[in-house]
Amino acid sequence: MNKFCLDVKRFLYTLFYLFKEPSYNLVLEELNPKEKVLFYSMPKEDRIHSFLLLKEYRPEVSDENLVYIQKRVIIFHDIGKKFERPSLIKRILRSLSFSIFKKDDSYFKHAAIGSNVLKLEGFVDEVVDIVRRHHTKSADVMFLKKLEG
Ligand SMILES: [Fe+2]
Numbered sequence: 001m002n003k004f005c006l007d008v009k010r011f012l013y014t015l016f017y018l019f020k021e022p023s024y025n026l027v028l029e030e031l032n033p034k035e036k037v038l039f040y041s042m043p044k045e046d047r048i049h050s051f052l053l054l055k056e057y058r059p060e061v062s063d064e065n066l067v068y069i070q071k072r073v074i075i076f077h078d079i080g081k082k083f084e085r086p087s088l089i090k091r092i093l094r095s096l097s098f099s100i101f102k103k104d105d106s107y108f109k110h111a112a113i114g115s116n117v118l119k120l121e122g123f124v125d126e127v128v129d130i131v132r133r134h135h136t137k138s139a140d141v142m143f144l145k146k147l148e149g
C-alpha cells in the first residue's frame, strides 16, 4: 500500500476510534500492570496510534527478546507527546505533512522526551535507545518505519 493510501486509511481508522475507543486487548495482553498505567497516561490519539500499529505488526525476527523489545517500542514510541498534547487539528495537519506541511524541530523532541520517560520507568536500554532514535534512519528502527509508512 502506498504512503498516501496508508495515511488515508490510518486517518479514517483514527477518526472512527476517536468516537468509539477500542478495548486495546491486543496491547494490554502484552503489558504488565505498571506498563498498563503508563499506556493509559498517553493521549487517546496516541493510544489509538499504538494500537493500530501493533495490530499490523508481523515480527520479521524469531528472537523472542527482540520481539518483546519491538512491541514495547511500538506501544510507547510516542509517549513523549503526552506532555505536549497536540490538538486534533494539529495532529491532522501533521499527518498531512507528506505533501503540504513540514514537521518542525519541536515535533521531533518527543523522541528524546519519551526515551527519558521510559528510562525513568525502568525500561530496558534497547527500548529506551530505539525510542530515542525512532525518527532517524537507523537499521533497528526500520520495523517501525515500515509500520508507520
Ligand atoms: Fe514519533
Ligand SMILES: [Fe+2]
Pocket (backbone or CB within 6 Å): 049, 077, 078, 148
Ligand atoms: Fe508514531
